[in-house]
Amino acid sequence: MTAFVTTDTVLGEVLDAGLAERINTAFGHRTVGDLLHTLPRRYRQHGQRYDKRELVEGERVTIIGTVTTSTTRNYTTKQGQSREMLTLTVEDEDTTFKVVYFAGRKIKFMLPVGTVAMFDGTVSRFRQSLDLTHPEFLVLHSVSGPGRELKGSGDLAALARLSAEIDAEGGPSLFDRPLLPIYSASKSVTSWDLLGAVVTAIRALVPVVDPLDDTVLAAGGLMGLDEALRKAHLPETVKDADRAGYRLRFDEAIALQLLLGARRRAVARDPAPASPVRPDGVRAAMEARMPFELTAGQTAVLEEISTDLALDEPMNRLLQGEVGSGKTIVALLAMLQVVDAGRQCVMLAPTEVLATQHHRSLTAMLGDLGERGRLGAADEATRVVLLTGSMSTAERRAALLDIVTGEAGIVVGTHALIQDSVDFFDLGLVVVDEQHRFGVRQRDRLRAKGRDGTVPHLLVMTATPIPRTIAMTVFGDLEVSELDELPGGRRPISTSVVPARDKPRWVQRVWERVREEVEAGHRAYIVCARIDADTGDAPGGTSGGDDDRGSDRPPLVAAVDLYEYLSTxxxxxxxxxxxxxxxxxxxxxxTMSAFAAGDLDVLVSTTVIEVGVDVPEATVMVVMDADRFGVSQLHQLRGRVGRGGLPGLCLLVTNAREGGKSMERLGAVAATTDGFVLAQLDLVQRREGDVLGDAQSGALASLRLLSVVDDGEVIEIARRHAEEILDSDPGLDQHPALAERVRRLSGSDESDYLFKY
Structure with a gap:
């Protein structure tokens, strides 16, 4: 073992080579720092009681208890060998476990009645009994009294030898500590493997240099980094553990906020095409003929955007709002402001269906203001061009010509717009719809298409609301604007859960209700979780709650099958x-055009109509197997109806069990139409990555401890400190340790660019 151990020391130089390799394979920990930044899952306190209801069969547990009974029974194995099975009753406070060893002849002398021992194994249940079969054990207090050498089996025996070394050096025994750390284990690495590795590393670790200034530590009441790394694993009190964990999460938060702050500053270094409002341009003409007034929220947000666009510093703004809150008209007016300055705009959509829908709706809203070059076009007119990957060669060539010559003022498309073969005449604004569908690199490739070294302004829109503190982390290089009110004319949407398993007659009523709406001159969507019998669960949805698993659950309804059934x-x-x-x-x-034009009454579909599709006459949304979709996804689907001044109805059909988690989730969707409330619920119930999707950069994915859902307060404090540091030391020259942490988050190439002043 190397004598000089730092957080950058490779584990193989500190630990047994085999254990180091197993830890690396199981958890990706390569260095001492990696190991010490993985906190215990929980701490086992002496005298702490187990709640039987919380014990999960198959879970690995550690108990400390007293052997109260011991019985043996002889038996013969299939190979004809004579064995002695040992059965112990172990009481851990008021919880009783049955501990069984099939080869217990020697073990019975190590664990007589009255022995206090630690047992580590997998829980099983038989009737009302909690069983541990052949667990590893460590004798803590023998009936012969203290002072004897610790005895045990497996990894606990190895840990006992390490504890004996610590005892010999005058340190406290690991097993007499008030709080014993328990780590998340794998098949090849137990919690005790990790504890032994952590203790070995901490004993050899030299004092760790703190990357934070004393002023930051004092202002935040933060524990020093060296102390935090040690007390996070071997705390004396619960308060010690909490403070240490807070400090390590703060370190991740400030590194992330430094990265995002550096990105904002890096973008601001490049000039942007200033596009002030013109009183006599196409935007003014559009505003004069709009048949409705903007809401107060839309007006305020548009003013923020307009002010940004008038500057020669690139706008980077996230516009998030409720489903149907009127983001599209705000984006259109912003684009027209840029068109008035003689520049082009791009609206980037995640799917061809949505791109086509945007092209159709923008063209319809503009009327003759969008028909530049055509007979009857208004004097101030621009042209709206669609570019998608599936266009014919002739269509694509014509679109590319309009784009490169500047004839197209507004270009709508998908990923095809990111391709190197697409050149713009003078790109001034990039609008990205549904940001969570696009990664940061895709977004930045479009921004690189500016003219003469300028960087286009950026407006990111999402109808999947994210709480502000989370948006500040995920989209930390963007300013945030919110639309939280619906335009006039939007009617409330009524949502009901239809329990198909328990009330099959209600499903027939669903189809009757659809027919009633159609007969009243309206239209209906019916959404399925899969296409046909050969496809799986809902894309982007959930697999249902744990309460809904089982062979008695009907198969998911397929769109193709349901279409044929309903048609006949x-x-x-x-x-x-x-x-x-x-x-x-x-x-x-x-098909979509026929539905929008009224040539179809009912559209049976998968989630391709999830966002952006706008058919004002649609009043009913039926979602089959609704429990297989996430909360925000259901809210998006619901937002497709009630857009034309008519009341909307959303029917969530499910085979989930009454009282289960899935039914509880659907009930929450039915109970509110507030997207921000539902987004928070979605984030709590599902993994952050599932909800935030590609909005997570590689930096977010690399966070070990920080939760963007739970650690909003830490993130806000870290952001303030990060801004102060960058204001006084933009290149982080005076903060080399922090610069190294940012480099690890972002990668060396981006870090070199960000801090090159």
Missing amino acids: GPLAGLRLGLMHGRLPPEEKES
Whole structure:
């Protein structure tokens, strides 16, 4: 073992080579710092009681208890060998465990009645009994009294030898500590393996240099880093553990905020095409003919955006708002402001269906203001061009010509716009719809298409609301604007859960309700979780709660099957359409156009209509197997109806069990139409990555301890300190340790660029 150990020391130089390799394979820990920044899952306190209800069968547990009974029974193995099975009763406070050793002849002398021992094994249940079969053990207090050498088996025996070394050096025994750390284990690495590795590393670790100034430590009441790394694993009190954990989460938060702050400053270094409002341009003409007034929220947000666009510093703004809150008209007016300055705008959508929908709706809103070069166009007109990957060669060539010559003022498209072959005449603004569908690199490739070294302004829109503290982390290089009110004319949407398993008659009522709406001149969506019997669960959805697993659950309803059933059954005589992701783009477009034009009454679809699709006459949204979708996804689907001044109805059909988690989630969706409330619920119930998606950069994915859901207060404090540090030391020249942490988060190439002043 090396004599000089730092947090950068490779584990193989500190630990047994085999253990170091197993830890690296199981957890990706390569250095001492990696190991020490992985905190215990919990701490086992002496005298702490187990709650039987919290014990999960198959879970690995550690108990400290007294052997109260001991019985043996002889038996013969299949190979004809004579064995002695030992059965112990171990009481851990008021919880009793049955501990069984099938080869217990020697063990019975080590664990007589009255022995206090630690047992580590996998819980099983038999009737009302909690069983541990052949667990590892460590004798803490023998019936012969203290002072004897610790005895044990497996990894606990190895840990006992380490504890004996510590005892010999005058330190406290590991097993007499008030709090014993318990780590998340794997098949090849136990909690005790990790504890032994941590203790070995801490004993050899030289004092760790703190990357934070004394002023930051004092202002935040933070524990020093060296103390935190040690007390996070071997605390004397719960307060010690909490303070140490807080300090290590703060370190991740400030490194992330320094990275995001550096990105904001890096973008601001490059000039942007200033585009002030013109009183006589196409934007003014559009505002003069709009048949409605903007809400107070829309007006305020548009003013923020307009002010940004008028500057020669690149705008970086996130516009998030409720489903149907009117983000599109705000984005259109912002784009027209840039068009008035003689520049182009791009609206980037995640799917061809949504891109086509945006092109159609922008063209309709503009009317003759969007028909530049055509007979009858207004004097101030611009041109709106669509570019998608599925266009014919001739269509694509014509679109590219309009883009490169500047004839197209607004370009709508998908990932095809990111391709190197797409050149713009003078790109001034990039609008990204549904940011969580795009990664940071995709966004930045479009920004690199500015003219003469300028960086286009950026407006990111999402209808999946994210609480502000979380948006500050995920989109920390963007300013945040919110639309939290609905425009006039939007009617409330009524949502009901239809329990198909328990009340199958209600499903027939669903189809009757759809027919009633169609007969009243309205239209309906019916959304399924899969296309046909060969496809799996809902894309982007959930697999249902734990309460819904089992062989008695009916298979998911497939769009193809339901379309055929409804066409000849409950909805026979109505005009039904089918749309899903495997259809050719032109067929999807024609189906969607037919539905929008009123040539179809009912659209049976998968989630390709989740966002952006706008059919004002649609009043009913039926979601089959609704429990297989996330909360925010259901809210998005619900937002497709009630957009034309008519009341909307959303019916969530499910086979989930009453009283289960899935039914509880659906009830929450039915109870509120507040997207921000539902987004918070979604973040709590599901993994952050599932909700935030590609909005997470590599930096967020690399966080070990910080939770963007739970650690909002830590993040806000860290952001303030990060801004102060960057204001006084933008290159982090005076903070080399912090610069190294940022480099690890971002990668060396980006770090070199960000801090090159």
